[in-house]
Amino acid sequence: MQIISTKQELLSIVEACKAQHQTIGLVPTMGALHQGHASLVTRSVKENDVTFVSVFVNPTQFNNKEDLVKYPRNAAADADLLQQLGVNYMFAPQPEEMYSDEEMNTTFRFDFAGLDAVMEGKMRPGHFNGVVQVVSRLFYLVRPNRAYFGEKDFQQLCIIHHMVERSSLKGTFGDLQIVDCPIYRGADGLALSSRNARLSEEERETAVNISRVLFLSRAWAKKYSVSEVQQMVVDTINSVPGLEVEYYEIVDRTTLQPTDTFAHAVGCVTVYCGPVRLIDNIQY
Ligand code: AMP
Numbered sequence: 001m002q003i004i005s006t007k008q009e010l011l012s013i014v015e016a017c018k019a020q021h022q023t024i025g026l027v028p029t030m031g032a033l034h035q036g037h038a039s040l041v042t043r044s045v046k047e048n049d050v051t052f053v054s055v056f057v058n059p060t061q062f063n064n065k066e067d068l069v070k071y072p073r074n075a076a077a078d079a080d081l082l083q084q085l086g087v088n089y090m091f092a093p094q095p096e097e098m099y100s101d102e103e104m105n106t107t108f109r110f111d112f113a114g115l116d117a118v119m120e121g122k123m124r125p126g127h128f129n130g131v132v133q134v135v136s137r138l139f140y141l142v143r144p145n146r147a148y149f150g151e152k153d154f155q156q157l158c159i160i161h162h163m164v165e166r167s168s169l170k171g172t173f174g175d176l177q178i179v180d181c182p183i184y185r186g187a188d189g190l191a192l193s194s195r196n197a198r199l200s201e202e203e204r205e206t207a208v209n210i211s212r213v214l215f216l217s218r219a220w221a222k223k224y225s226v227s228e229v230q231q232m233v234v235d236t237i238n239s240v241p242g243l244e245v246e247y248y249e250i251v252d253r254t255t256l257q258p259t260d261t262f263a264h265a266v267g268c269v270t271v272y273c274g275p276v277r278l279i280d281n282i283q284y
Contacts, residue, residue: 001079001083001087001088001090002089003079003089003090003092004089004090004091004093005091005093005094006097007093007097007098010052010089010091010141011141013089014141014142014143017050018143022048022049022050023047023048023049023050023145023146024048024051024144025044025047025048025050025051025052025144025146025147025148026051026052026053026142026146026147027040027041027044027052027147027148028053028054028056028134028147029055029056030055030056030058030071030194031056031057031073031074031075031078031092031194032072032073032074032078032194032197033055033077033078033081033082033194034192034193034194034196035192036150036152036183036184036192036193038081038085038184039150039181039184040150040181041082041085041087041148042085043179044146044148045085045086045087047146047179048144048146050088050089051086051087051088051089052088052089052091052142052144053082053087053090053091054090054091054092054093055075055090055091056092056093056134057073058095058098058130058131058134059095059099059104059130060099060104060108060126060129060130060133060134061127061128061129061130061131061133061134062127062130063124063125063126063127064124067277071194071195072194072195072198075092078090091138091141091142098134098137103133107126107129108129108130108132108133109129110128110132110133110163110167111167111168112128112159112162113162113166113167114255114256115128115155115158115159115162115255116128116129118155118249118251118256118257118258119155119249119251119256119270120155120156120270120279121155123246123270128156128159131156131159132159132160132163135147135163136163136169136172139172143173143174144176145175145176146176146177146178146179147160147176147177147178148179148181149179149180149181150181150182150183151180151181151182151183151281152183152184152191152192152193152279152281154253154266154268154281155256157180158253158254160178164176164178183280183281188208189211189212190204190207190210190211191210191211191278191279193278193279195278196278198275198276199273199276200274202242203242203273203274203276206240206241206242206243206273207271207273207278209237209240209243210243210269210271210273210278210280211280213233213236213237214233214267214269214281214282215282217229217232217233217267218282218284221262221284226250226259226261226262226265227260229250230249230267233245233248233269234248237269242273243271243272243273244271244272245269245270246270246272246277247268247269247270248267248268248270249267250262250265250284251265251267251268252264252266253265253266253283263284266281266283266284267281267284268280268281269281
């Protein structure tokens with residue numbers, strides 16, 4: 001596996017792949033890689049001639065400076081894992097390689113058609129502007145045939161689909177296919193996340209209640225209304241000492257707007273487990 005840190009090097013490698021008519025898979029990540037990331041990477045390696053994995057903690061998608069500083073980083077372990085998984089290229093640039101000073105300090109403009117007005121977008125103003133900024137830049141640089149994203153970040157996945165299929169950027173990325181990958185969970189049900197590394201052993205055990213309640217809510221959905229299930233999820237998670245729900249929204253899977261039916265619905269939750277902000281979701 002080759003590690004690349006400059007755009008110029010990346011562009012010339014992509015050019016060579018294209019000249020040989022190789023299909024390219026891209027997995028964008030922020031590093032501190034775990035088995036959840038590995039599930040996306042393995043799929044890309046299987047489905048494409050060449051796989052690029054970007055490892056870049058994108059500063060423009062953090063609305064909270066402290067969260068950016070505390071975000072776990074482990075480049076050496078990431079490189080080892082990607083090498084084992086059969087990745088061809090790891091792209092790990094510094095922020096100044098990706099952005100000019102101006103780009104770093106101005107909000108990237110994009111028409112989200114309202115998809116950013118709810119949940120993560122509402123709680124983290126500007127977050128998705130940074131996500132679209134970095135992902136679109138990676139798409140321009142790598143020109144992938146397929147790009148892999150996890151359903152763990154459900155709203156992000158929706159916004160990436162919008163960017164490729166419905167926005168003014170439609171068609172910009174050629175025949176790029178966005179591949180949705182299921183949430184990878186630990187044996188105890190907790191959705192794997194780089195942020196889990198910040199949990200103490202006790203918090204890790206407490207955090208398991210998030211997915212436990214989400215799974216339980218599927219059974220509740222057979223008997224109760226959307227608003228009743230919503231309330232039960234919030235109350236049950238909040239009743240666990242050490243957990244505090246920021247939001248739990250049951251929304252339509254495509255529009256992300258609140259819905260009063262479970263058909264085509266997804267329930268998205270954000271929970272503080274001690275100081276660590278965790279997200280998870282469940283499809284009904
Ligand atoms: P991140 O490094 O957190 O930005 O994640 C990079 C990609 O991996 C995103 O598309 C995430 O949705 C995906 N991802 C992270 N954790 C998981 C997981 N537990 N299961 C599936 N995909 C995941």
